[in-house]
Amino acid sequence: MKAKVIISDIIRRQIIDYIRTLLEDIAEVISLSDWRSIGSLQIIRDADALIPLHERIDENLLSEARRLKIVARLGVGYDRIDVEACTKRRIYVTHTPNVLSNAVAELTFALMLCLSRRMIEADRYVRTEWAKAGRPTLPLREDLAGKTLGIIGLGRIGTEVARRAKAFKMRIVYYDKVRRKNVEEELGAEYLSIDELLSTSDFVSIHVPLTPETTLLIGEKELRRMKKTAYLINTSRGLVIDEKALCRALEEHWIAGAGLDVFSREPLPLDSPLVKMKNVVLTPHMGTHTVETRRLMASMVAEEIRRVLTGKAPLNLVPEQRGIRFN
Ligand code: NAD
Numbered sequence: 001m002k003a004k005v006i007i008s009d010i011i012r013r014q015i016i017d018y019i020r021t022l023l024e025d026i027a028e029v030i031s032l033s034d035w036r037s038i039g040s041l042q043i044i045r046d047a048d049a050l051i052p053l054h055e056r057i058d059e060n061l062l063s064e065a066r067r068l069k070i071v072a073r074l075g076v077g078y079d080r081i082d083v084e085a086c087t088k089r090r091i092y093v094t095h096t097p098n099v100l101s102n103a104v105a106e107l108t109f110a111l112m113l114c115l116s117r118r119m120i121e122a123d124r125y126v127r128t129e130w131a132k133a134g135r136p137t138l139p140l141r142e143d144l145a146g147k148t149l150g151i152i153g154l155g156r157i158g159t160e161v162a163r164r165a166k167a168f169k170m171r172i173v174y175y176d177k178v179r180r181k182n183v184e185e186e187l188g189a190e191y192l193s194i195d196e197l198l199s200t201s202d203f204v205s206i207h208v209p210l211t212p213e214t215t216l217l218i219g220e221k222e223l224r225r226m227k228k229t230a231y232l233i234n235t236s237r238g239l240v241i242d243e244k245a246l247c248r249a250l251e252e253h254w255i256a257g258a259g260l261d262v263f264s265r266e267p268l269p270l271d272s273p274l275v276k277m278k279n280v281v282l283t284p285h286m287g288t289h290t291v292e293t294r295r296l297m298a299s300m301v302a303e304e305i306r307r308v309l310t311g312k313a314p315l316n317l318v319p320e321q322r323g324i325r326f327n
Pocket of ligand 1: 157176207209
């Protein structure tokens, strides 16, 4: 009998089909919605592997999944997976680091450029105003060159952002719980305390994982420390920022604007104050939404599942499980 792999049905059809093709000789891949419903839990009971996107993998779900050998997350952040509970049950947890760093770094720059050159407003202007005005009437905007970019979390994605910042001729400063001497040497990044970074940066970009330590890392005190002319970019996780404090900061102009791909609640409710604000650019948690990156992530997930189902150790265990062998 073939093994059973359950995949989140939020994942695009073409990626689900691709994973299905990659695993078709050893597994049946079933896409499933609402993993909390009784019907879904019954199907999960027979699963050998899970491929979650945003689904929460907790004690409740794991207590049903008695055959489970691996949770292979399509993505790098694993804050919705109870790794300790998986480890206790000898279930591997893998993720897809590195292959997505370029895509997220590119989106970070897209948000920065949208803010600095007001691309959304400019597009609307061409469609509605320019021909009537006869000559450009939009105000002058800002260069990235010469500005200071403050990176909070200089890991895989943060480093790719820094590489792009160097090409854009920006000054790079960073804060991380680990000092990254190699990136300092490669890119001339300067290490600062978080307070110094916030008060000196023209753009602050967040790239830490969501952990108890980083939850609400940026609140009122931190936002008030930023320059009035500075922009905040978040492509990490919504809960790293106190969103209520951010809304006040944007409404009362403590900062100039924000570029946000992630939110405390997703999808972002239409009645969120952010929706009406002009000084924000919003994207729907789409850091890795490119054809190339999603295919690389899908191949990685399929490879991890194949390895575990054929008795090999997975390659990209989450840090908490590194070095552990269950099969
Ligand atoms: P990473 O582990 O390589 O880098 C994270 C960095 O944050 C590390 O250098 C780490 O030392 C630092 N860090 C951790 N806790 C910290 C703390 N308390 N204070 C200061 N620094 C701290 O991870 P990565 O691959 O660069 O991914 C970063 C995050 O980006 C992911 O965890 C995920 O949440 C997010 N992400 C979002 C999208 C998206 O679609 N928007 C896509 C991929 C990843």
